[in-house]
Every structure is written in C-alpha cells, then in structure tokens.
Amino acid sequence: MTPGQGAENRVQEQSTVASDPYYEARRAEIAAMSDRCGPDDPIPTIEYTEQEHEVWRLVCGKLAAHHRSDAAIEYLDAAECLAIPQEGVPQLRDVSRRIESLSGFRFRSAPALVPFRQFCSGLADSAFHSTQYLRHPATPFYTADPDMLHDVIGHGNALASKRFARLYRLAGEAAERAESEAAVQFIAKVFWFTLECGLLRERGMLKAYGATIVSSYGELSHFRDAEIRPLNLKSLADVDYDISTYQKILFEADSMNQLEDIVGSFWETCDDNTIEALLAEPVC
Numbered sequence: 400m401t402p403g404q405g406a407e408n409r410v411q412e413q414s415t416v417a418s419d420p421y422y423e424a425r426r427a428e429i430a431a432m433s434d435r436c437g438p439d440d441p442i443p444t445i446e447y448t449e450q451e452h453e454v455w456r457l458v459c460g461k462l463a464a465h466h467r468s469d470a471a472i473e474y475l476d477a478a479e480c481l482a483i484p485q486e487g488v489p490q491l492r493d494v495s496r497r498i499e500s501l502s503g504f505r506f507r508s509a510p511a512l513v514p515f516r517q518f519c520s521g522l523a524d525s526a527f528h529s530t531q532y533l534r535h536p537a538t539p540f541y542t543a544d545p546d547m548l549h550d551v552i553g554h555g556n557a558l559a560s561k562r563f564a565r566l567y568r569l570a571g572e573a574a575e576r577a578e579s580e581a582a583v584q585f586i587a588k589v590f591w592f593t594l595e596c597g598l599l600r601e602r603g604m605l606k607a608y609g610a611t612i613v614s615s616y617g618e619l620s621h622f623r624d625a626e627i628r629p630l631n632l633k634s635l636a637d638v639d640y641d642i643s644t645y646q647k648i649l650f651e652a653d654s655m656n657q658l659e660d661i662v663g664s665f666w667e668t669c670d671d672n673t674i675e676a677l678l679a680e681p682v683c
C-alpha cells in the first residue's frame with residue numbers, strides 16, 4: 400500500500416464510521432468509561448461484543464505472521480514474554496498488570512488520543528495512555544486514530560521490554576523538562592520517527608519496532624517502500640510528518656544499541672537550549 404492509498408483508507412474509514420451510528424455510540428460508550436476513570440483508578444472492565452472479539456482475532460492473526468519476518472527481535476522477545484491473548488480482546492487491566500511485572504510500565508485508560516504533554520507526563524511516571532475501544536469492523540486493517548489494537552499490540556508489546564520501556568520513560572521526562580513549544584514539538588517528532596515509526600537493521604535485514612508499523616498489517620507489508628534514511632537527529636528535524644497517513648520517509652538505526660545511543664542519550668540530556676542549538680545547526 401502506498402502513502403496515497405493510506406490517505407484513501409482514511410477517507411474510507413471516516414465515511415464508514417460517520418455512517419454507522421451503532422459504532423459511534425459504542426465507541427463513545429467505551430470512551431466515556433475511560434473519561435470517568437482517574438489516573439489512579441482501576442482500569443474499567445469492558446464487556447466486549449463478539450464482533451469486537453472477531454476484529455481482535457482477525458487483526459492479531461494477520462499481524463502474527465508478519466511479526467515473525469518483519470519485527471525487530473527486541474520487540475518479538477518482549478511480545479513472547481507478554482503473551483497477549485490472540486483469541487479475543489483482553490482486559491486492559493490484565494495486560495497492564497503483566498507489563499508492570501516485566502518492565503515497571505502500566506496502562507492508563509484514555510478516551511482518545513491525549514495531548515502530547517499529558518501523554519508524556521504519563522510516560523515520565525511509567526504510565527502509557529491506552530484506548531479501550533476498537534476500530535470499525537469494516538476497516539479491520541487500518542485506523543488513523545489510535546485504538547486498543549494499536550496501543551496494546553504496538554506499544555504494549557514494546558513496553559514489555561525493559562530497553563524500550565526506558566526509552567519511553569526518557570521521552571516523557573524530556574518533554575516534562577522542555578518549556579518551549581519548539582522543544583516539545585521536536586521531542587514529539589523524535590518520538591514519532593522512532594517509537595511510533597522506527598526501523599532498525601538486524602543481520603543486514605530491515606526490521607520494524609515502531610508501534611504504528613508493528614500494529615498495522617498494511618504498514619508492515621509496505622514500510623520498505625518508503626525512503627529509508629539513517630537515524631540522525633539533525634536530518635530528522637528537517638522532515639515533516641503527518642500521523643494520518645503512511646510515512647514517505649522513515650529512519651533506521653543500525654542496531655538497538657545505536658537507537659539507545661542516539662535517541663536515549665538525546666532524551667536523557669536535552670533541554671530547550673540543546674534543542675535550539677541542534678535545530679540551528681546547518682544541514683550537512
């Protein structure tokens with residue numbers, strides 16, 4: 400699927416959702432339960448419908464085959480430890496408990512995409528905001544907005560890895576330190592091109608670890624069609640992104656160690672001044 404087809408999928412998804420009052424009402428019902436849930440409250444229990452279980456089964460089944468060939472080892476090993484149920488939608492509270500036992504991270508229930516500063520405040524506290532509703536059953540392999548499949552299969556599996564969990568926590572702490580809007584936007588951009596859409600090389604093969612790619616059957620099938628650039632913070636600064644469609648440009652680390660060296664070190668030490676200086680550097 401090409402970036403252009405990603406945009407077409409979004410149009411189809413929007414019209415499908417808008418023309419289905421039952422789905423809209425169901426999603427609003429689940430979102431309202433999340434909305435009533437405070438940060439320290441237990442994650443709500445959702446009685447998922449058979450149709451929602453079927454969407455979960457269908458997507459997990461399709462992704463599993465791709466993960467074996469296209470996902471990074473650190474992600475695959477963490478997913479194996481976490482062992483998210485494939486046969487039906489698990490309770491977010493149960494997955495959260497299991498992740499916490501593996502890496503110290505946990506989920507917080509969210510009604511929708513939360514503002515980046517709020518999202519990062521959670522990460523700094525080792526908490527990831529996750530939705531609990533699922534995408535529309537007519538578009539099981541595509542969603543522009545985060546849903547529970549994206550949040551749990553994409554981010555949850557990664558968060559079961561102590562190495563990825565540390566990167567998420569460092570991103571949150573970096574955003575909490577940042578005061579200028581330019582600094583926060585740059586931290587968000589680094590997050591997008593790494594923990595959402597990042598690639599790394601293993602034994603010469605390009606593999607995905609970013610949550611947006613590993614939770615999307617379409618993106619897993621076609622991420623190698625993008626223009627792939629070496630991971631470099633300065634060159635990443637000069638690329639725009641649109642979260643509503645497939646990325647035309649992606650960045651690859653040459654290993655998990657390099658990802659931690661470049662991005663982990665950046666998030667660990669950055670502030671408004673260092674980011675301003677980085678953005679002012681000439682492009683090589």
Ligand SMILES: [Fe+2]
Nearest residue numbers: 545595610611
């Ligand atoms: Fe995400």
